[in-house]
Amino acid sequence: MREDDRQRKAYGKAWEAGLRPAMKGKGWRKYWSSISRRDGLWFICAECVLLWPTRRLQFLLQAKPMTLDPLLWEIIGAQGNDTQPLSFRKWGTFTCEPPIFAEKIVECGAPEQMAVDFVQFATSERSSILHELPLKPFSxxxxxxxxxxxxxxxxxxxxxxxxxxxxxxxxxxxxxxxxxxxxxxxxxxxxxxxxxxxxxxxxxxxxxxxxxxxxxxxxxxxxxxxxx
Incomplete structure (x- = not known):
């Protein structure tokens, strides 16, 4: 059990180390195992979940209007949240959950290559949803x-x-x-x-x-x- 846990931590660490060079110059910001960005009116976030018991990775892409969290903070009286980093809108206290628009599950491979694949997934799916999101009211x-x-x-x-x-x-x-x-x-x-x-x-x-x-x-x- 300890050896399996050690392998899981080592894989996650190697994957995360490969994420920064994989996303360089592509407009994403890194936080833990996720990357995020602002695209005009939209907050876009991609997250990688390590499903270690089955040796797989789950890629997720989420999005929401940039206006929702400030409205939430206004209603509940939260002060100062608007000065937080962009990733706060995914991981911070008093934020609303962005829905999942794309998901992909892949077998664990070389962690550095998996980081590249994750960024490619995020970039490709981002382009797709940015064409679709303006077509209907978010509600x-x-x-x-x-x-x-x-x-x-x-x-x-x-x-x-x-x-x-x-x-x-x-x-x-x-x-x-x-x-x-x-x-x-x-x-x-x-x-x-x-x-x-x-x-x-x-x-x-x-x-x-x-x-x-x-x-x-x-x-x-x-x-x-x-x-x-």
Whole structure:
């Protein structure tokens, strides 16, 4: 068992050592076993997972709009997250999960070559999804993935996408419907008596949606006389 663990660590270390030269000059930033980049409005991240018991590697490519995490931080009152490195949007606390758009499982080979193959996978799949992502609202893309998201890992991301697209009624409906809300974020907020209480992002998002909907209606009413 110890020998197997030693081999796993040695392989992972050799693979990671080969990653930096493999990605050089290609626009990616490295963090642990992942690489990420910003492409205009999009955060793109590729991750490599070592499936050591079966001696395989899992390549994953994920993406989300750059606007979602700042909206999350605004709603929950997180301060300073916007100054964090780009990789924080994948690995940091109080961030929304980006959906998986591409996956590939390969047999473990020479670690340096596997690092090259991983970067090639990330670069190729990035080009493909950058052509596809602008074709539909992100909330619509997430809706098509709902059947595969049985534990609700993308629920927070879906709510944020609806709010980001100013679909406040849809967000309110999603948050009040009979569904498993899934994985959420809890933050400590003071109650009316000043005592700190754990509050769900879903509850805060519901209040935010109501507030923004009311604001939008007020603006429409104020502008109505000038549209005649």
């Amino acid at each position: 619509t893309i997430l809706e098509t993935m709902a059947a595969k998201d049985s534990v609700g890992m993308l629920s927070t991301t879906r709510v944020l996408s609806l709010l980001d697209e100013e679909k406040y009624d849809d967000a309110i409906s999603f948050l009040t419907g009979n569904f498993a809300k899934g994985v959420s974020i809890n933050v400590a907020r003071p109650d009316a008596q000043g005592r700190m209480r754990s509050t769900s992002f879903f509850d805060l998002a519901h209040d935010y949606a109501l507030s923004q909907k009311g604001r939008a209606l007020a603006l429409d009413e104020a502008a109505a006389p000038y549209l005649i």
